[in-house]
Amino acid sequence: MNKKITINEIAKIANVSKTTVSRFLNQKFENMSQATKEKIERTIQEYDYQPNRQAQTLKTQSSLTIGISVADLSNLYTSRLLKGISQTFQDTNYQLLIMDADNHQEREINNIQVLLNENVDGIILQPLSHIPSQYQLLVDQGLPVIQVDRYVEPFTFPAIVSDNFQKSLEIADLVQAKQYEQILVLANQISGISSRMNRFDGLSNALTESNISVSLIEIDLDSDWHTKVMQFIEQPQKTAIFALNGQVLWEVVRFLQKNQIIYPKDVGLIGYDDDNFADLIQPGISVIKQNPHQIGQTAAKYLLDQLQNKTPMKPQNIRIAAELELRHSL
Amino acid sequence: MNKKITINEIAKIANVSKTTVSRFLNQKFENMSQATKEKIERTIQEYDYQPNRQAQTLKTQSSLTIGISVADLSNLYTSRLLKGISQTFQDTNYQLLIMDADNHQEREINNIQVLLNENVDGIILQPLSHIPSQYQLLVDQGLPVIQVDRYVEPFTFPAIVSDNFQKSLEIADLVQAKQYEQILVLANQISGISSRMNRFDGLSNALTESNISVSLIEIDLDSDWHTKVMQFIEQPQKTAIFALNGQVLWEVVRFLQKNQIIYPKDVGLIGYDDDNFADLIQPGISVIKQNPHQIGQTAAKYLLDQLQNKTPMKPQNIRIAAELELRHSL
């Protein structure tokens, strides 16, 4: 067990005080002779000295660590989001403390407490809850916080999200142009998840004046969704299905394949594709592709900016354009 | 900015010394009166006190943090691996410090240095390099380290991996039974990546006595791989393609679809499917499904065990069975 060398020993070896070494570490060269500077540099090199982070944090109350809490670690959207964040912080001094809420609100609260307790300098949060009071402890801390993918209303922190509402307007246009008569929106529980609500609301709002009906089935809450979907498809009206996220889209495709329902003949199909797999499935499925990597990058950039300039950012929604890719299914 | 309450203030409020509070925090109740115990408990509750992690670490030299360095954060294999690790540590006091090497060796080295510098108590490593000397600094530290997905030879640390070699033996049997005459193995660079090498070696070894030829194309190193694959397919021999990981499998499927090459008629196809998407593609593709979640869990469990029992683990390979799912493509 290699005991690590400390600032004291470096100071002793270089024949200076530890203050001077500390000045060197923090690049305060204004009043330092070239000689001592070089002497310290050499010693640090030679002994491969790295300052102890905990001691630095304890003293300065700044951990140079960014806390992240994601809703669910195990999907590609999250991976790409994290990649974007990670790349942006790559060449800074910040470390990332990534925590998974695993879609449980208590875990998210716990994550936030742990992150605060680790004295993180900023937080990137993919919020699970839409109840602002849950995040009161973040507000109290006055820490820089950026939301990603979703936001909590009323706005307390800036949020980097996809242009969910806008994309649904485009889908509404399409659906009208193609003369569909009813739309079935399939989703995981949407209540409180701003991204999903925006996707649904965009469509409903745009079609409210039309005579196209919009229905919602939350497949994770409704064990009978298979039957209901079949009923919709069997009705005489021309029906389209809109899957609000990738996971749901693939479940629907599996279901349709199993029941030999052909799209777009028997039913129209469009959905979110966070896995970029839609082009592999024949016939091609029309999808909306988000850009989680850019969402992550953007969030990280804004956070970094706040950290460096100490200027608080006003709560606002920053939208990253998703991409509509039309194929044959709608 | 809510200044956090410290052990000193808790002590003052509870009318005891901070030593006693510290004893309480560390559950040293042997010589503590019920009265003080309750008094401290109440005060801690009331003020929502959480001990400062940096101070604890500085003092005890144990950070209660596990460092993780993954090869590439942005694929599902990694996500599921991390989920398995994360779930296992969920109910412990350990935090996870996750770092992405982004497939760059220098980054991995840097990650390791950062993790050591953060005084992590253990490391889970998906190694990028096969050169043991790169990891000498880990050996020197005497830290518990577990490798996942891949290993470095000669063995310095235990490794949790898929049964890559064994699965390739099964594939060799299949290929012989189906009377293929040549196998084209498609991969990303395999040199030094034990998992990929094991997959290739298993197949080659099993077929060395047969008259089935085995060829390798590393598609990320060979910009001309499309042409070469076409040449193989056009040969009179009955050909099968074996894609050594998910990403490669999907690239091959895209390529075959684009060129209207039909499997299994024109060419047999089997590959690793870490995304669990193969069942969506028609006709069904035969795949090997790994279990990264279980690999992560297992790695975390062994690490936790070492941490708690202070017993070093002997370097060994622990294999987690992958699953062969046969469909129509081979």
Place this chain on the structure above:
DNA sequence: GTGAAAGCGCTAACAA
């Protein structure tokens, strides 16, 4: 059963 005091490795105010 409890507390005083030293010290983990660092930074920063102040002194020289």
Place this chain on the structure above:
DNA sequence: TTGTTAGCGCTTTCAC
């Protein structure tokens, strides 16, 4: 231009 000193929040030895 450099050093002395105090202290960040905690644990632990030793004393009572």
